[in-house]
Amino acid sequence: MTLNTEKTVGEIAAEYPAAARVFEKHHIDYCCGGKHPVVEACRVAGVRAEDVMTEVETAGQTALAQQAPDWNAAPLSEVVQHILDKHHAWLREELPLIGQLLKRMLELHGVRFLPLQRVFTHLRNELESHMRKEEKFLFPSILRMEQAVAAGGRIPKSPFGSVRHPILMMEQDHDVVSRDLDEIRDITYGYDLPEDACMSFRALYRELQALEADLHTHMHLENNIVFPRTARLEREDCVLPGEERC
Ligand SMILES: [Fe+2]
Ligand SMILES: [Fe+2]
Numbered sequence: 001m002t003l004n005t006e007k008t009v010g011e012i013a014a015e016y017p018a019a020a021r022v023f024e025k026h027h028i029d030y031c032c033g034g035k036h037p038v039v040e041a042c043r044v045a046g047v048r049a050e051d052v053m054t055e056v057e058t059a060g061q062t063a064l065a066q067q068a069p070d071w072n073a074a075p076l077s078e079v080v081q082h083i084l085d086k087h088h089a090w091l092r093e094e095l096p097l098i099g100q101l102l103k104r105m106l107e108l109h110g111v112r113f114l115p116l117q118r119v120f121t122h123l124r125n126e127l128e129s130h131m132r133k134e135e136k137f138l139f140p141s142i143l144r145m146e147q148a149v150a151a152g153g154r155i156p157k158s159p160f161g162s163v164r165h166p167i168l169m170m171e172q173d174h175d176v177v178s179r180d181l182d183e184i185r186d187i188t189y190g191y192d193l194p195e196d197a198c199m200s201f202r203a204l205y206r207e208l209q210a211l212e213a214d215l216h217t218h219m220h221l222e223n224n225i226v227f228p229r230t231a232r233l234e235r236e237d238c239v240l241p242g243e244e245r246c
Helices: 009-015 019-025 038-045 049-059 063-067 076-150 164-187 199-238
Strands: none
Touching: 009 019, 009 038, 009 199, 019 049, 019 199, 038 049, 076 164, 076 199, 164 199
16 A cells, blocks of 8 residues: 555544554554654554555455445445444443442452543543534434535534534534553553452453544544534535535
8 A cells, every 4th residue: 555644543443444443453543643744654553654554555455344334435324324224333332341340349448449440431421512513413414414405405504503513513522532541541541450350340341442442433533533524515515506605
């Protein structure tokens, strides 16, 4: 694969679905840090960009990768529905489950779990409020925009002006989520379990790791695919023939 040094990590992750797994492996932030050029992100991660891109190419050739959906090519309505069904629905089950496991750990092992509970509670509140905002305002607006363009019409006026405003707010929320995930990783020493960890302790770290992995995929789909494509729809709607750019 020819490495285009102009491309960002997010663009590569959107164009090559197999890239996400490779970026995860090398601890390259492709969801909230997706706007950084690949070369720079690789330098920060301490890996050679050329090697990473070769890995991305190899990963994309496996049978499993070939069958993976190309969300960048799917209609926005499908991507949004997938996010709702797969990621929002899962979070609504997972967050209470982790809350219960943390409560149990506090009962069993006391105050040493308080820092983890503090960060997780902040993350949970942030995510629950964030999902409500996406579901009530941003996602319906995106669907209306796409439908209008598909019907050959103009994008309807929105109460919040440009769609870039709510997108920026959602990206800022994602940054908060990302910082909480990093803090949880630090507190747990990278989910390093003591040898004598009980079943609840093991379940807690397993579910927290699953939460981190799922949120990376979820925020990648929004930050690198849904949000840029939505902003592009609005830009293209603003430059119809014979009209001034709005
Ligand atoms: Fe979401
Ligand atoms: Fe989001």
